[in-house]
Amino acid sequence: MILAVSGTPLKVSLAATAASLLLLLVVFELIRSRRLRERYALLWLLTGLVLLALSAWRGGLNTIAGWVGVETYPPAVLFAVALLFVLAVLLHYSTVLSKVTDQNVILAQRVALLELELRERGSAQAPGEAAASEARAS
Amino acid sequence: MKKIAIVPAYNEQGAIGGVVDEIRAFDPEFDVLVVDDASHDATAQIAHAHGARVVTLPFNLGIGGAVQTGFRYAAEHGYELAARVDGDGQHDPAELRGLIEAVLRGDADICVGSRFVGAEGYRSSRSRRIGIRILARTVSLLTGQKVTDTTSGFQVLDRKAIELFADDYPHDYPEVEAALMLHKHRLRLSELPVRMRERVAGRSSIRGFRTVYYMAKVMLAILIGALRRRATPLEDA
Numbered sequence: 046m047i048l049a050v051s052g053t054p055l056k057v058s059l060a061a062t063a064a065s066l067l068l069l070l071v072v073f074e075l076i077r078s079r080r081l082r083e084r085y086a087l088l089w090l091l092t093g094l095v096l097l098a099l100s101a102w103r104g105g106l107n108t109i110a111g112w113v114g115v116e117t118y119p120p121a122v123l124f125a126v127a128l129l130f131v132l133a134v135l136l137h138y139s140t141v142l143s144k145v146t147d148q149n150v151i152l153a154q155r156v157a158l159l160e161l162e163l164r165e166r167g168s169a170q171a172p173g174e175a176a177a178s179e180a181r182a183s
Numbered sequence: 184m185k186k187i188a189i190v191p192a193y194n195e196q197g198a199i200g201g202v203v204d205e206i207r208a209f210d211p212e213f214d215v216l217v218v219d220d221a222s223h224d225a226t227a228q229i230a231h232a233h234g235a236r237v238v239t240l241p242f243n244l245g246i247g248g249a250v251q252t253g254f255r256y257a258a259e260h261g262y263e264l265a266a267r268v269d270g271d272g273q274h275d276p277a278e279l280r281g282l283i284e285a286v287l288r289g290d291a292d293i294c295v296g297s298r299f300v301g302a303e304g305y306r307s308s309r310s311r312r313i314g315i316r317i318l319a320r321t322v323s324l325l326t327g328q329k330v331t332d333t334t335s336g337f338q339v340l341d342r343k344a345i346e347l348f349a350d351d352y353p354h355d356y357p358e359v360e361a362a363l364m365l366h367k368h369r370l371r372l373s374e375l376p377v378r379m380r381e382r383v384a385g386r387s388s389i390r391g392f393r394t395v396y397y398m399a400k401v402m403l404a405i406l407i408g409a410l411r412r413r414a415t416p417l418e419d420a
């Protein structure tokens with residue numbers, strides 16, 4: 046049996062296009078309802094747009110597949126590109142998480158120092174009481 | 184001169200009272216600040232009852248974050264000298280005398296009590312000793328200065344060191360990276376032999392699998408740090 050050098054099947058293209066559109070739609074909706082900050086949405090939008098372009102434009106996908114040596118099944122390039130973008134988003138999240146962690150530490154330290162100051166200025170409440178009463182309340 | 188003793192403590196209700204008492208007995212002029220790293224036991228209340236000022240973190244930050252809280256406090260309240268004493272009782276405050284003298288003489292901006300410069304009195308597991316040796320050698324190599332105990336949290340700092348660390352202090356296991364930071368900022372570090380005691384209560388934060396994580400994390404920090412931080416020019420150069 047000879048493996049034909051084939052292009053992207055139409056059905057695959059249609060399904061991938063629909064999926065990309067859905068992704069873009071969801072991202073837009075999240076931004077619109079303010080559940081996703083524009084800053085973090087940019088990478089997702091880019092992901093959606095690139096996937097949409099490669100899904101809908103079959104000639105383009107076939108050409109790119111040719112460049113990178115994928116000859117039997119061009120949609121594999123689609124997976125690869127999607128994976129690459131997901132990795133980029135994840136890495137981006139790690140940096141965001143690191144920053145938030147650092148800020149969280151600073152906030153915790155500030156809160157603790159302010160609590161100490163407040164305690165010393167005001168009542169002679171022993172340390173731990175505030176936390177204990179909080180724990181009881183919750 | 185305003186002097187402060189910073190005592191990080193996490194679940195040390197068995198030892199903290201004695202530590203606070205010993206510091207106050209050693210030198211009543213020391214203000215004792217216990218940084219309670221969100222302990223689940225009565226550490227904060229006991230420290231307070233023994234006359235320490237207590238700052239309680241809202242959640243556990245780990246040793247680096249806890250100690251830095253103390254440095255921030257010291258920097259904001261104009262302390263000229265800070266002693267760092269662990270809350271588990273393994274540091275004998277009486278041993279602070281030599282460290283304080285070294286800093287007051289201007290020999291160093293930070294003087295660290297080392298378990299390995301000559302003095303005996305400290306025994307730990309073989310693997311831990313080897314780990315500490317490796318780290319010490321690496322730091323010595325990178326700073327061009329002989330450092331023997333990079334994990335010691337028994338230290339006395341002057342105002343310059345307090346301000347540096349209040350602003351930027353490494354996280355989880357801070358001492359090794361802190362030694363490199365000092366070098367990059369051209370602050371002087373010296374070591375003096377001290378005796379350390381067995382832990383009175385509680386357990387070391389570094390054990391078992393954590394030892395591997397500790398070594399990997401610290402080595403990564405050392406190598407990246409060597410690439411990243413540039414020595415600042417000497418002020419009078």
